[in-house]
Amino acid sequence: MKIKRREFLSIGCLGLLYTVLNYRLISLAMFSGSEFKQVTIDSTTRIFPLPAPRGKIFDRKGLPMAYDSSAHAVMFMAKDEKNAIELADSIAPILNKDSIKIYNAAKQSIGNPYPYILHEKLDIKQYLSLSELTFRQKGFRLIEIPMRNYPLKNVGCHVVGYVGEASEEDLKKFSYLHPNQIVGKTGVELIKDKELRGKDGADITIVDAYGNIQKRFEGTKPIPGENVKINIDSDLQEFAQKLLDEKPGAVVALDPRSGEILTLASSPDFDPNEMVYGMSQKEWNELLKRDHPFINRALSAFPPGSTFKIAVSVAALEEGVTTPEELFYCPGYLKVGDHTFYCWLPGGHGHLHIEKAIAQSCDVVFYTLGLRLGPEKIRYYANKFGIDLPSGLKLPGEEIGFLPTKEWKEKEFNDVWYDGDTVNMSIGQGFVRTTPLDVARMMSIFVNKGSFSGCKLISGSDSSYEGLKFSDKTFEIVKEGLRKAVLEGTAQILNSDKYTAIAKTGTAEDPPRKKPHSWIVAAAPSDSPEIVVCVFFEHIGEGASFAGPVAKSYLDYYFSNPSLRER
Template sequence: MDRTSDRGRLLTRRAALLGAGQLGLFGLLVGRMYYLQVVEAERYRVLAEENRINIRLLPPPRGPIVDRNGIKLAINRQNFRVLVVREDIVDLEATLGKLARIVPLSDYDRQRVLREVGRRRSFVPVPVRENLTWEEMARIQVNAHDLPGVLIDEGQTRHYEHGPAMAHLMGYVAAVSEEDLAAARGADPLLELPGFKIGKAGVEREFDLALRGKSGSKRVEVNARGREIRELEREEGEPGGQLALTLDINLQQFAADRLGQESASCVVMDIHSGEVLAMTSTPAFDPNAFTRGLSSQEWKALLDNPRAPLTPKAIAGQYAPGSTFKMVVALAALEAGVIKPEQTVWCPGHMTLGNARFHCWKRQGHGHVSLVQALAQSCDVYFYEVAKRTGIERIADMARRFGLGSAPDIVLRGVRGGLIPTKAWKQATLGEGWHQGETLIAGIGQGYVLATPLQLALMTARLANGGRRVDPVLTRQVMVDGHLAPRPVATPESLGVSRHSLNLVRQGMHEVVHGRRGTARGAALPEELGEMCGKTGTAQVRRITRAEREAGVTRNEDLPWERRDHALFVCYAPADKPRYAVAVVVEHGGGGSAVAAPIARDVMIETLRLDSAAPRRPEGDLKA
């Protein structure tokens, strides 16, 4: 009995301890449930809601770019693209094979899709090809029953209406790179959207923030795996602003067509406002190819082309200005008082300085020539003598006044400043002293002197407008805090050059085209358009040896293309009431009068024709 009683008491104690333990655990469970469901209820309600509702960004439409007359240059075009959803496809490679029989698919596209599918969740669509034509999209839709998991998506892509004619100015858009993301430092979440594109070159890059716009958003319900169930709310973004350029696309296209496949450039400026009406470089490239993505073969072809289609020659091509620089030398001499207009210099075809002989382009010489005659006939010996009397420092000072030697302030990257040498420059750069012979060579725009076509057009505009400091203008708006604002009006200041000196130089430019012995007599405008003033230039790209001179210098057309002289021509018109300046440079084109002048003449004719057909604006607008 005693043993049975002890055993019963032991079981009772164990049961009591077990019950107490169970009761304690139950109390802890109740307490934890109370904490989670009452104390922390609001926190977990928010977390649950955020897990169920996602906010996703909506890219805004990119702002259009238009010319001075409102003609669209860059627009957003409907973009059909084909996507695949992995979870709905049994054999992805077989499906891509079927798709390739309907629309062209490269091996690169196939490999890219296979890689992307492996990185993403099975229900996330993966792009296969963009920019499908309507016919390609329709063929896929017709065969949809044989292509499970293949979808057609509609969006927008950037399109450049005038392709190569605007390539160097417009630039292009392309996908956001890792460098772009690092530079943004999370400032704009739009950059992280798959497929979002930003400006990479030209005005697309410089005005990217304003053209990009502000993102919208949508609230969508998703399941635990992240699949979108339904859209709950949408807020559209702010479209990008419209950017207006100063260019006339009709003139731009004409200039590009006139240059053809020459390695050349042309700039047209309004001499009063500085507005650039045309600025083209040839050959060029199709910016739409960059938007869709270049193949490796296309990229290699652009890089290997000896005529450098990727280089914006109008702003980045640096050339010896040749005889187009003689107006600057003449102004420097006149303002310094070292020559008088009626004084003449004897040109026997060469000039001797020490043991060196400096030749004129005309071997038999020009005889006695005055300033105006020397400009009209482009006498090198006259300008050797004038440069020697004036000195390189005075020449450099005058060149800088007319926009040479520093990069023009224009809203593009890669603008080069050319080079106007001085004694200090040579000492600092080459560690050598200046020689007087180098002054003579600079006097005819050779040697170290370099200028871009844009600078030559600017120089000509300042000559034509009476010596006022206009600067090149490419857009009618500027960026202010990420938004587009009207360009402020500025009053051009004087360059401090006397009207008398300017009139003498302009008289010489008039004689170039209309004088009996002018070097560009064939470039005169049709009579109804008035008269034009200009200056030819031929810049050597190699030194002519003594042996070549004794044997008779080989003609440009008999030399390999890369050894031929550059051809240049600058002009303005009408002569009595100047309005437009034109500069043309043809790389390795030969003579300025034979090659560059006819191009500039045709471009000027088209400029004046378009001007007469356009509605007239108040004179005040021209001098903005």
């Protein structure tokens, strides 16, 4: 059979290619074999990570609250333990760090295809000293890495959070993490870490025992992370944190129409930059002296005191255990069995209807309403107002409010439920616990007549809430009581010619603490609220005396700046 011309040429080309490849392999074996053997003995593959820049975190107006910038850092590639000790002895004095810390960092790179990065920013002096050291000391390199910056420092620190090197716990929790990577530790940095972190790149190289590059292969480029926008207004947030003045407390502000969180401030606070760049043991000890600055008190649960009466008022009117016309009498106390429960006002409030009872925060009236309702009804309505329900923010450290039951008390204390427990529950005392965000949400649900779109921290996020429907009549009666609290009652400090507000104060005993917690929650303008603010101070005194002035300053500032009201 004859071979066609095209087939003959194809066979010829394949034969020629085969001959060339064989010649190349023979020449490599004859003339370069010893070189390749030496590379195999003295060299190893190193994967040099190229950390991806994290996405930025913006406030509602586009102001950056967290971003990455380029920084110089140390990368270890220790040959053995002796080399790690040498590195610790030579580098620790330059970085002003404990030599054990540097040794442990260098040690982690021994026999590891991934070098170990010391995620600490070098200043100019350190960089120059280490640059000179690279000529004399093997086993480390200076590299550029993205490093987190928080330009507003302490502003929004509990919300934004901070980043740090992945711990053993982080590695177990997040399957996408590798040792020595940076991860969000708290706040939005944590809950949106996967989106913010992007995808790291890598350079794949052949290096000698001390990390000197002999051959470089084409690697992968890092892919920056996604940006995240939150609903916090950094201007309002900063103002709120200044008002708290480092006293243990919180300020929460919502737009009740959308559920967007404008302020979520907790005090004392901290500068997240210090967590990223590191601090000395002395600086750390000083920070911890400031009454637990890492606790987010806006999401911590405390007895709500009389702010809880908003839910009890609605419950009493909706369940028909009282009417707007009923006239109560407060002599300053109420006897329940063998116990006497006192009103906050010595001598009592005299005769009053429910509107005035709300305005004056009369305990005796609410003791009476609570006993008529019973703990189950109080719990039902309080739950519908969001108490003891998650906020949906998913921020670490958030506590859930608590509403006790008869069964819970019997199991927890091996004791029955008494009428006295109901009396305490009716004024937000006893076992009841709420967070400042809970109380702000309760007021938001009220001004929306039982419906609410949910608390929203991340811009564009969606959350659902099963609303509580109550009558327009109930709404108007309770609203009038809250308005009278501002005009002639316990919240008169919020009476302003700049805006109209409705409000409820609270003073909550919390044994064994000697001083009570101070609360106030307000909504304004009263006819069509666009902002709800809750102020809380821990074990400081009465609600009107401490939380009240802060709420007034916050609302004054808000309504005096038109740009803050833009949505």
